[in-house]
Amino acid sequence: MTNPTFDMQAAIQALRDGKGLSGKDGILTPLIKQLTEAAMQAELEQHLEQGEAPNRKNGSSAKTMKSTSGNFELNTPRDRAGSFEPQIVKKHQTQLTDELERKIIGLFALGTSYQDIRAHIEEMYGICVSNGTLNAVTDKLLPELQTWRERELDPIYPIVWLDAIHYKIKENGRYISKAIYTILAVNVEGKKELLGLYLSEHEGAHHWLSVLTDLHNRGVKDILIACVDGLKGFPEAIESIYPKTEIQHCIIHQVRNSLKYVASKNQKAFMADLKCVYKATTLNAAESALDELEAKWGEKYPVVINSWRNKWPTLSAYFKYPDYVRTAIYTTNAVEAVHRQFRKLTKTKGGFANENSLLKLLYAGILRASERWTHPVQNWNLTLSQLSIHFEGRLDAHIDL
Template identity: 60%
Template sequence: MNEVFNFNEAVKELLAGKKISGKDGILAPLVKQLVEAALEAEVESHIADEVLKGNPNRRNGYNNKRMKSSDGEFELSTPRDREATFEPQIVKKHQTTLSDEIEEKILSMYGLGMSYSDITKHIEDIYRISLSTATISSITDKIISRVKEWQQRPLETIYPFVWLDAIHYKIKEDGKYVSKAVYTILGVRLDGKKEVMGLYLSESEGANFWLQVLTDLNNRGVEDILIASIDGLKGFPEAINAIFPNTEVQLCVVHQIRNSIRYVASKNQKEFLKDLKQVYGAISKEAAEMELDRLEEKWGSKYPIVIQSWRNKWSNLSNYFKYPADIRRIMYTTNIIESVHRQFRKLTKTKGGFPNENSLLKLLYLGIQNAQIKWTMPMHNWSLTLSQLAIFFEGRMDKALNL
């Protein structure tokens, strides 16, 4: 069945300049011999167990398949049994790569946004073995189970701050590409460290969609959210009141400013922004409302739609004024979530569209893992911020903080 590894011959080949590992390396026959010996032991043990159970099972020849490893490629003979109940463990059925190192390297490159063709080239350069794009796809698909586990993992009982924002991608559905929003939910735990709580895909937003999202967070253990900062998400304020009725909802001031300036003539933008800063940069809500009145007096006739937008959203735009500077700085904008979305864009900038939702989610999941590597420290002045939150939200953090 297998030729025995010739150690003396291998030494001669090594001295003659042949590579130890990689394509046609001298170690490939040894790896093949060791793996096949282990498979032989596995099948013998399996058949012995079957016989002890009274099942008249026996061996039934071999199946051959081409294996790829960091020590080169080789033909592997896998033993079979008559009843087809033998499930090899060292090299599982349908497994064609032997080295975890290769798979981890592929996942690492994929997680940096490299294309399948670039990954194929790099793997060939490093290990001198050829992998098809289908093989690489099957390896990256192994992430999907990790993604599902991550999406269903338990969460903390309370999050002082949560931000929600969307990023859009083209995903193939029913033979055509449609635009779908990926909603990222980023939270800050009681230890002051950031955590992506979840990713949710949807073609449209609304109270029903957000009710499903918030119910999912609740089912995964979240009992309370103190402050939620959002970018004018349709239906969100109504939905959150059904699941977390005591949550303070803050509309992103930075997004409101960006949306406003789109309707202001370019020649007036600099002056308008200077006047608008007096509103959102005021020391109190009362002072901000006075500045908003002045803004309307000056610009209301030219840009009524802009002023009206601030008036209509004022109750949720102005919530941050009631808090000290450290809390204001954290809650008044969703820009903090941009660090995650920048990582997403870096990974997906070469992708025009995605064949399905899983192909997008597995890439974004790796992006999150890359981003979280840097999230080792609590937010700036967190101890002071937490103390201030404990005063403003009296009693709501006591249980979690063991107070």
């Protein structure tokens, strides 16, 4: 069947009349069809010329193609021997380019719901896509995610932040809460890098041990400073795999937990005194402020004071460093910023049908977030010099100072 030649004059007139170039009934759709079919005819002719056995053209078969310029019927040429394998548009291909898939994954990485993605694709390109199609496209992230989760890591990371975020995932007909363990690091070049995502039913020191073991198996032999929340047993889990790692408990987590045990009428005054502890300029000044805090509030809130006393070695580790290092390590804010991005992606979803539906969304978000991690963190050269002094010899083989 002969196809009409693309009418340039009619296209120009349609453009003047306000008709769109792409999308449903777009001006360019007939041209895309014509060019594609011409290219496939050329492919077939080359195939026939190179063939040794007698062969010839054998008509064509039609299929509906989806493209960003609109849907159209594509007539695929055939040969008598059935040996022709078109490369421009393969036999079972129904989408002209991967542009549509990139658009879908781009919208998915923004946390856009399937319903909104469908509406956007139909409005922009005149193509109706089903939830099954969207799942098939976004599922292409899963093998990439698995490769990313198993990739080899650097032998040393100067700073690592560890934290967890919780989601509802459907399992055996009901939704249960599971923890996503997030490991964010700064490499020796000062650039942020997400080392891994791990999923467990509960946040606990036992599972953190398996996470740290995985990091070690993937090549991480040393961590200088690990910044963690107040989970019981966490420092011991780190010490069992990385015995020389310095632990810094998150001050913000500790403050939040402390205020749970302070009466609301006293919280303002208590916080003013507590700030003198963790905002002190030196370790001696901080310890003096802690003594004063205990003298004033110890009888009323012994649980809070005991918590600060018991964790003081890991709460106060940051005092040995100058301000630009302290700012980086005294909280887990860096990894919590990643979790804020995760929450933006998942805020419209009450739960997830399975683990993969959650993990591929978070991975898409990671890819987007990491695009901004192209420069070293602030004051990195100064920070690295300080760490080289405090952790003498451990960085020597990995940096040039």
